[in-house]
Amino acid sequence: MKKNWVLTQDAFDALLAWLSPDRDEAGRTYEQIRQRLIKIFSCRGCADPEDLADETINRVANKLKDIEPDFVGEPGRYFYGVANKIQLEYMRRKPPPEVPPPTDDDRQDEREFECLDRCIQKLSTENRQLVLEYYQNQGKTKIDHRKRIAESLGIAINALRIRAFRLRASLQECVSKCLSEAAV
Numbered sequence: 001m002k003k004n005w006v007l008t009q010d011a012f013d014a015l016l017a018w019l020s021p022d023r024d025e026a027g028r029t030y031e032q033i034r035q036r037l038i039k040i041f042s043c044r045g046c047a048d049p050e051d052l053a054d055e056t057i058n059r060v061a062n063k064l065k066d067i068e069p070d071f072v073g074e075p076g077r078y079f080y081g082v083a084n085k086i087q088l089e090y091m092r093r094k095p096p097p098e099v100p101p102p103t104d105d106d107r108q109d110e111r112e113f114e115c116l117d118r119c120i121q122k123l124s125t126e127n128r129q130l131v132l133e134y135y136q137n138q139g140k141t142k143i144d145h146r147k148r149i150a151e152s153l154g155i156a157i158n159a160l161r162i163r164a165f166r167l168r169a170s171l172q173e174c175v176s177k178c179l180s181e182a183a184v
Contacts, residue, residue, distance in 0.1 A: 007058050015061045018068055019075055033057075033076050037083050046090055056083045115178035119171050127167055134164045 019033075020026035037056050041049035059082050060067075071078065120128055130149070137145050150160040 007061050011061045011064070014064055015057070018064060029076070030057075033079050036076070037079060040080070040083055041087065044087055046087065047094075052083070052086055052090060056086050059086070111179060111182055112175065115175045115182070116171065118178060119174035122174065123167070123171075130163065131167050131171070134160070 016023060016026040016030060019029045034053050034057065037053035038049045041052045046052055056079055060079055067078065120131065123131065130153075133149055134146065136142070146160060147157060150157045153160065155163075
């Protein structure tokens with residue numbers, strides 16, 4: 001960040017005068033803008049939101065002589081525009097987040113997924129389709145979907161449940177076997 005300019009008392013007084021001719025109102029507006037800036041930087045995941053808010057205020061105060069004569073509108077909006085630029089600078093300077101190495105649990109989950117995928121591919125096309133469709137959706141949608149599957153197959157819903165249970169049991173056995181082979 002550009003921290004080579006320091007907010008002087010004169011610059012601060014000029015900033016307050018720009019915010020409002022009434023000194024008390026200007027102080028309240030200043031605090032509202034500062035708190036809003038802190039909240040913006042916090043919500044955007046910045047590690048030091050207070051420093052970034054102060055940097056925003058310093059930059060606006062530093063440029064006040066240039067912007068004040070032609071500026072029309074709510075001063076807070078100008079602060080927020082500067083804050084966007086400061087946040088971009090912050091993101092460019094911020095080191096990328098470290099990605100933790102995969103844990104044993106992650107590796108185990110990945111192996112299980114690979115084994116499940118292989119086992120599903122071993123099923124006949126009809127059984128693969130049945131398993132994939134049977135375990136879709138949630139709640140009432142799931143119930144209605146399973147009724148439609150049973151109707152399309154011309155079987156009772158209970159027969160569909162039994163068929164799905166048997167397919168699931170065979171998949172579990174296949175995955176267990178695959179995982180034990182992978183461990184060797």
